[in-house]
Amino acid sequence: MDNESEMKDPVLPLGRPTVGSAPGPGTTGDWRTSKPIFFEEQCTKCYQCWLYCPEGTIRVDAKGEYPYIDYVYCKGCGICVHVCPQDALKMEKE
Amino acid sequence: MRKVVQTMKNPNVQLLTGNAAVATAAKLARPKVIPAYPITPQTLIVETISGMIARGEFDCDFVNVESEHSAMGAAIGASLGGVRTFTATSAHGLLYMGELVWWAGVTRVPIVMPVVNRSLNPWNIWPDHQDSMTFRDAGWIQFYAKNNQEVLDLTLCAFKIAEHHKVWMPVMICLDGFILSHTSAQVEIPTQEEVDEFLPPFKPLAMLDPDDPFAHGSLTDSKGIWEQRMSLIDGFNNARVIIPKVFHEYYEKFGRLSKEMIEIVGDINDANVAIVAIGTLGEEAEQSLEVLNKRGIKAVVIRPRVIRPFPKKELIAALRKVPKLLVIDRAVSFGNAGQLAIEIQAELYANKVDIEFHQIIRGLGGMDVTYMDIASEVGKIM
Numbered sequence: 247m248d249n250e251s252e253m254k255d256p257v258l259p260l261g262r263p264t265v266g267s268a269p270g271p272g273t274t275g276d277w278r279t280s281k282p283i284f285f286e287e288q289c290t291k292c293y294q295c296w297l298y299c300p301e302g303t304i305r306v307d308a309k310g311e312y313p314y315i316d317y318v319y320c321k322g323c324g325i326c327v328h329v330c331p332q333d334a335l336k337m338e339k340e
Numbered sequence: 341m342r343k344v345v346q347t348m349k350n351p352n353v354q355l356l357t358g359n360a361a362v363a364t365a366a367k368l369a370r371p372k373v374i375p376a377y378p379i380t381p382q383t384l385i386v387e388t389i390s391g392m393i394a395r396g397e398f399d400c401d402f403v404n405v406e407s408e409h410s411a412m413g414a415a416i417g418a419s420l421g422g423v424r425t426f427t428a429t430s431a432h433g434l435l436y437m438g439e440l441v442w443w444a445g446v447t448r449v450p451i452v453m454p455v456v457n458r459s460l461n462p463w464n465i466w467p468d469h470q471d472s473m474t475f476r477d478a479g480w481i482q483f484y485a486k487n488n489q490e491v492l493d494l495t496l497c498a499f500k501i502a503e504h505h506k507v508w509m510p511v512m513i514c515l516d517g518f519i520l521s522h523t524s525a526q527v528e529i530p531t532q533e534e535v536d537e538f539l540p541p542f543k544p545l546a547m548l549d550p551d552d553p554f555a556h557g558s559l560t561d562s563k564g565i566w567e568q569r570m571s572l573i574d575g576f577n578n579a580r581v582i583i584p585k586v587f588h589e590y591y592e593k594f595g596r597l598s599k600e601m602i603e604i605v606g607d608i609n610d611a612n613v614a615i616v617a618i619g620t621l622g623e624e625a626e627q628s629l630e631v632l633n634k635r636g637i638k639a640v641v642i643r644p645r646v647i648r649p650f651p652k653k654e655l656i657a658a659l660r661k662v663p664k665l666l667v668i669d670r671a672v673s674f675g676n677a678g679q680l681a682i683e684i685q686a687e688l689y690a691n692k693v694d695i696e697f698h699q700i701i702r703g704l705g706g707m708d709v710t711y712m713d714i715a716s717e718v719g720k721i722m
Binding site: 253255257260261 | 509555564
């Protein structure tokens with residue numbers, strides 16, 4: 247292999263930021279053993295769950311809309327259930 | 341090798357210490373960032389370079405860091421920022437830098453760093469190769485220089501080799517503390533124009549850019565690690581071809597170095613014994629040839645200039661021609677033997693070379709090894 251053009255190029259340890267860039271396909275919601283279930287009828291849209299979610303997986307698309315849970319990334323920590331003043335969230339085993 | 345004598349015709353020859361030769365080569369190579377921390381016996385490199393920058397002779401950012409760990413951290417950042425980067429260290433500084441030396445090595449950051457060889461603990465400031473040998477496996481190319489001229493020559497070549505897009509890895513130039521670093525000798529200095537012709541500007545393979553962001557060395561799974569490690573092995577195989585090419589190019593332009601990764605002094609086709617040693621021990625061994633010749637022993641010195649990649653092919657081709665071999669190590673792999681001896685033995689076995697093998701460890705902690713000492717060691721095995 248004396249010909250420079252035939253030599254292999256270096257593989258550099260570069261990572262590009264993408265949605266779900268964790269190892270594997272990035273679906274970190276797989277790590278969950280139990281998940282929060284949302285009951286719209288009890289929700290007063292106080293957004294405490296959205297504020298407290300440490301993973302940013304509780305979303306509110308526009309002011310006045312109900313929050314919803316992105317289960318692709320929700321790890322099931324249960325903080326949203328704990329902070330909800332209306333019991334509009336409950337934990338359920340996966 | 342061309343004889344280096346200062347005359348009116350050759351005003352470019354100066355008396356330089358090894359450290360001054362490093363600083364001069366660094367300036368000629370035009371790096372843009374030098375983060376460095378002083379440590380004996382490397383201190384004069386840092387002092388000389390910071391002086392050049394302070395006087396406005398050298399257009400470069402000198403980063404006054406608080407430790408060697410930060411020096412290498414800043415060097416990695418600067419290099420990934422897309423500029424030619426240089427630093428220098430020694431002994432304990434190298435160990436303190438350790439984690440980031442591995443970062444630069446295995447994640448391919450083409451930094452050039454002279455290591456002024458100095459013994460490790462307990463406190464001792466004199467030369468042996470234990471410091472740089474500790475980082476033999478860290479993914480860095482390693483050169484060992486025999487004199488101040490070779491320090492300058494290898495430092496200039498180091499940039500071109502490190503930054504070759506098929507190599508793209510950091511280079512350590514090892515020079516023995518005090519024997520080279522603080523001893524003045526004649527050094528022929530190329531002009532800036534000549535160096536600019538030899539060494540093109542830095543062309544980054546990947547460069548940190550806020551408009552096209554990437555993370556360098558983030559969490560990597562086993563598959564990714566495997567791919568990168570195999571690529572590093574390929575990179576060293578590429579370096580085996582590129583290094584002699586760059587040395588040869590340097591020879592054509594400046595008349596020094598040769599296209600080989602090893603230097604042979606003496607008549608190898610007529611030798612009864614070969615001495616293998618690196619750095620200044622190799623040059624000292626050259627001085628013993630005349631003494632040995634008077635005693636009727638025809639010896640030859642084989643001195644690897646490059647230890648990583650290990651110049652297997654060249655060494656074996658040379659060692660096939662001699663019946664006896666003495667390897668002198670200036671460092672120890674504790675629990676086994678001298679690193680050079682271990683690696684040469686492995687190649688001798690793999691290539692079925694029939695040779696009488698001897699090894700000694702000398703010169704630890706700066707212990708003087710004279711040409712008479714080497715001659716007497718050779719005498720013992722004859």
